[in-house]
Amino acid sequence: MTGTLLLAAAPIGRPEDASSRLRAALADAPVVAAEDTRRLRRLASDLGVDVRGRVVSYFDQNEKARADELLAELLAGRDVLVITDAGMPGVSDPGYRLVRAAVAADVPMSVLPGPSAVTTALVLSGLPTDRFCFEGFPPRKDGERARRFAALADEPRTMVFFESTHRIAAALDAMAAAFGADRPAAVCRELTKTYEEVRRGPLGELAGWARDGVRGEITVVVGGAPEPAGLTDPGDLAAAVAAREATGTRRNRAVAEIAKENGVPRAVVYDAVVRARGGRA
Secondary structure, X not given: OOOOEEEEOEOOOOHHHOOHHHHHHHHHOOEEEEOOHHHHHHHHHHHOOOOOOEEEEOOHHHHHHHHHHHHHHHHOOOOEEEXXXXXXXXXXXXXXXHHHHHHHOOOOEEEEXXXXXXXXXXXXXXXXXXXXXXXXXXXXXXXXXXXXXXXXXXXXXXXXXXXXXOOXXXXXXXXXXXXXXXXXXXXXXXXXXXXXXXXXXXXXXXXXXXXXOOOOOEEEEEOOXXXXXXXXXXHHHHHHXXXXXXXXXXXXXXXXXXXXXXXXXXXXXXXXHHHXXXXXX
């Protein structure tokens, strides 16, 4: 029998957001792997929980080496609880390597769900929530960051990023350059905490605001790229059909495809093709 790997979401601000399952797991787990053992002790104290299991540190710098040790504990039959400073282990926090090792070793896992800065900021942003992607922390170096944002310039989904107080101004400047100064966005800081703030507006405006300094834990939500405008000119529609036919597509199918792609009735595209051919179908 192996132990169970427990992945616990920690409150992102207020301790009272902790679930009863987290309280029970902190008290009962034989091994607790914490990103910051001091913050774990402080959280446990706030929750009135006595952590009786062995507590080990598990952070970015020792994640690879510690994963082997924790896997050994699991294979020996002991449950391991992984908890990071805030949010869910493995989401821009340590945990992914251990999860992969547990999957490979067929170790059972369970998630203790809880608060998430990603979904909290997404909902508060006022931007579309039906489709979104999480991009984590942007690269620190200017050139790498610019290339990352350039690659996302045409992303149609709402995007969610994490950023530090020291780099938020530069990151917003780079976003405005890559996505356009008018792209709608929201900067969310200190989510669920006493001084929670959500600043909404176009990226250019937010970049100017951030130059005076922004403190706290920061999540940035950026609207997706607008849908490209479809073809409407009859000559352009006819030319698009001709180009599609040149690749071997039959005319009726080409007309249907161009109509669908540009959001115009099929009859409009067909009429454009007929006129372009001098009245010949």
